[in-house]
Amino acid sequence: MKKKASGRLFLFASTFFLFLSLLLGTVEGGGAVGVRDGASPAPPEGYVHRPIVEFFTGLSCTSCMGGPHQDMERLLMEGYRDPSQPYTGVVFHELNGGGVDDLATDESRERMRHYQPGISGTPDAEFDGGYIELGGMTAPGGAVTYENGKEAIQRCKEREDAGINPRHPLQNLRNPFKYVNLKVKQFYEPGVITAMVEVEYIGSSSLVPTSLNAEVYAFVTEMDVTAYSLVEEGPVVNNFVFRGYAIKGVTVTLSPGESKTLVGEWRIPSRLPVPVKPQDLVVVAAVYDLDDTSSEYMDSGNMAAVPRAIQSSNPIATAYDGGWSPPEVRNIVVGKGKGGKLRVEAYLDSEKGITSAYLFYSRDSTQVNFTALKMNLTGEEICDDSGVCYAYGPGTAYVEFSPPEGWGGRMVIVAYDSEGVPVCSEYINATASPGGVKEVSGGISSASYTYGGVVLILLGLALLAGKLTSRIKAAWSMWVALLLLAGGVAAAVYPSIGGEGTSKAPDFTVETTERESISLQDLKGKVVLLDVMSTTCSGCEEVLQIMESLYPDYKDDVVFISVSV
Incomplete structure (x- = not known):
């Protein structure tokens, strides 16, 4: 009699528990019901879950290179270029079936065996750890x-x-989804990538307080990696290539509201079949719930009982989620420095302040082996309340170096803000000669603001303006003056402008109102701000007033000339 009563009591309690969970939940899409409780709070408004995609492929795998490889590259690139599409990705290269893949490593093969402990096959894509x-x-x-x-x-x-799935209620009760905020920072020092991962546990969809027992990984991936494909019979550009771990399977146990920061390093190998380009490295972090081995509908997931991912991020996604923009690198200038050295400088800006910047230049004709040079930072220092300065506000980064004789190659600048978010500038192709810079493309060369090019263009405009009506002439004069103001100020800001190895404008001579002669040759080595104007042009008078206001501040660096046509 007592056994029957106990059985009925257990059945009643179980039914009541399920009814209460459904009553307290909120109806969600697909018929699932979310469950929330005070001890394990619901995710805050705006919470974002970023799934992680782990794709296993091979450059000698015919079935991979026949479409899946390209499809997954396209999919992952969309998420990388637009962080509002919340997901991340890592691509592991394998040698299934033999062949050649210089991007396959022991660690990438080990990761595949994690999901396919027996006979493995590629292509294979694991979403959220095999969910x-x-x-x-x-x-x-x-x-x-x-x-x-x-x-x-x-x-x-x-x-x-997802809370209670009516089709699989026990699975959802056993494996409540756990809400985690994830912040990822990465920093570079020569030969080392440092990852800082902050894991904040918010709570879960369970009715009862549930702790987080998880493993944290920080995958180091590389963009724009060229490697040979036996299938394509030539080089193939790859992205999100797994290179190693900065953090590998570190266990964390947290209660709701607790957080923990993990720090790890990945030392860049010096010898690999395909050398690592440090400027193209991106850290992707992920948290895997050790208590969750569930699969969608229990049939479309990985059959191995491995932990499922509950959150992922990278530095760019961290900035997006935090509401700030990554750093900016612009106005790159390449010119001649002191002692015949090559000087590279750029304007940097960031809401969080710039902590470091590096110039990477290719040191040989392969264009894949790069040397890193730390750049000097100038600008307003950003300090904390105790007076400790940790970053620079908007300002300039510069470096001077002596490239090998006859050097020609690519350069790129990478800047890091105080939150560990990197940004990579456009690549610059440059060729150096004993006298300085011979040729530059992709950035702003020293020829961009030299007096010869500016004056030559303006002389042509002046000749044209002489044949136009006064109204059109005034418009021409206004635009030319504004362009010159921008160019003249930029040239004054960047002292390296005006290097050698550029084309020269033909010499000319003009007479001033004081009957003095000025020739282009007399102004060699100086920044010239030439205003093409007319005395009957009202707009020209406004530009002249602007020039007069600039003169006191820039008279030592800029020669101001106004020509009436």
């Missing part, structure tokens, strides 16, 4: 295609709102 799997040996979620990948990402994102 959904595409491809592989059994293709439980379907083939690896762009459309299937896009859909899988969306279904993983819906996990953050």
Whole structure:
């Protein structure tokens, strides 16, 4: 009698618990019901779950290079270029079936065995640690295609709102989804990438307080990596290539409201079949719930009982989620420095302040081996309340170096803000000669603001303006003056402007109102601000007033000339 009563009591309690969970929950899409409680709070408004895509491929894998490889590159690139599409990705290269893949490593093969401990197959895509799997040996979620990948990402994102799934209620009760905020920072020192990952546990969808027992990884990936493909019979450009771990499977245990910061390093190998370009490295971090091995609908996920990912991020995504913009690198100038050295400088800006900047230049004809040079920073210092200065506000970064004789190659600048968010400038192709810079493309060379080029253009405009009506002439004069103001001020700001190795303008001589002669040759080595104007032009008078206001501040660096036509 007592056994029957106990059984009825257990059944009643179980039914009541399930009814209460449904009553307290909120109806979500797909028939799922979310469960929330005070001890484990619901995610705050605006919470974003970023699924991680781990794609396993091979450059000698015919079935990979026949479409899946290109599809996943496209999908991951969309998420990288637009952080408002919240997902991240890592690509692991394999040698399934033999062949050649210089991007395959022991660690990448080890990661594949994590998901496929037995017979493995590529292409294979694991979404959120195998919550959904595409491809592989059994293709439980379907083939690896762009459309299937896009859909899988969306279904993983819906996990953050999933509570009780009526079709699988026990699975959801055993594996409540846990809400985590993740911040990722990365910093560079010669030969080393440092990753800082902050894990904040908010709570879960469980009715009862649930702790987080998880593993944290920080994958070091590289963009724009060229490697040979046996299938394509030539070089292939690869992105999101796994290079190593900065943090590998570090366990964290947190209660709701607690956080922990992990720091790890990855030392860049000096000898690899395909050398690492430090400027193109991106850290991708992910948190895997050790208590969650669930799969979507229990049939479309990875069959291995491995932890599922509940959050991922990278520095750019961290900046986006935090509401600030990555640093800016612009106005790159290449010119002649002291003692015949090559000088490179740029304007840097960041809401969080700039902490470091590096110039990377290719040191040989392969264009893949780069040397890093730390740049000097100038600008207003940013300090904390105790007076300790940690970054620079808007300002200039510069460096001077002596490239090898006959050097020609690529250069790029990478700047880091105080939150560990890097930004890479455009690549600059340059050729150096004993006298300075011979040729520059992709950036702003020293020829951009030299007096010869500016004066030559303005003389042509002046000749044209002489044949126009006074109204059109006034418009020409206004535009030319404004362009010159911008160029003259920029040239005054960047003292390296005016280097050698550029084309020269033909010499000319003009007479001033004081009957003095000025020739172009007399102004060699100086920045010339030439205003083409007319005495009957009202707009020209306004520009003349601007020039007069600039003269006291720039008279030592700029020669001001006004020509009436």
